[in-house]
Amino acid sequence: MPDIIPTQSTKLMIFLDIPIDTKIYLFISIVAAISVHEFAHALAADLLGDPTPRSQDRLTLNPLKHLDQTGTILLIVAGLGWGKPVYCDPRKFRGDPRTGLAIVSAAGPASNLLLAYIASLILRLDPGQDLFGLFIWINIRLMLFNLIPLAPLDGYKIAVRLLPYNLASSYSHFAGQPYVLLLLFAWEYVGTFSLINLYMAPITSYIMRLLM
Numbered sequence: 001m002p003d004i005i006p007t008q009s010t011k012l013m014i015f016l017d018i019p020i021d022t023k024i025y026l027f028i029s030i031v032a033a034i035s036v037h038e039f040a041h042a043l044a045a046d047l048l049g050d051p052t053p054r055s056q057d058r059l060t061l062n063p064l065k066h067l068d069q070t071g072t073i074l075l076i077v078a079g080l081g082w083g084k085p086v087y088c089d090p091r092k093f094r095g096d097p098r099t100g101l102a103i104v105s106a107a108g109p110a111s112n113l114l115l116a117y118i119a120s121l122i123l124r125l126d127p128g129q130d131l132f133g134l135f136i137w138i139n140i141r142l143m144l145f146n147l148i149p150l151a152p153l154d155g156y157k158i159a160v161r162l163l164p165y166n167l168a169s170s171y172s173h174f175a176g177q178p179y180v181l182l183l184l185f186a187w188e189y190v191g192t193f194s195l196i197n198l199y200m201a202p203i204t205s206y207i208m209r210l211l212m
Contacts, residue, residue, distance in 0.1 A: 040111035
């Protein structure tokens, strides 16, 4: 389950006009958000009875176990990163495998919402911690982006597991093709109109107002 964070700017992250300490905090925040996200996938599968993530040493918050080498390099350069997929075996789940896979997929985005909520509590206790606002923003963006119902994102996996079989099959013929997401990214980086931001910006603002 590769989990991706897009920055709001099309500029390369290393050239963003922000202080170096903010760049470092941004990088650390994204790494933490992705690591917790992947850990949540692994934990959900483990709680459902599948030992696969545990056997692959993914039931940990250690970022080194969750970050993909190429994804980390691109994270530093372009602010666009992803983690290693967490593999699970739905045949070992207790209960319905389709429901279990939906729960495992939803656990990642849910963990980022929880991180944003915890950070908002800290920010309320100490309003001077301005960078916590950035951490909240990053986690909300990661959650919303991964809920886009296109492969290989979590939103796609949730959709095909919750839809009736006939609708899921028809839907997967279109949304299950990785090139659809690639086309969306291509549009984001060469176009002047951001479809992703049209979806994420108002929801991000609304959630941040609720939390802060």
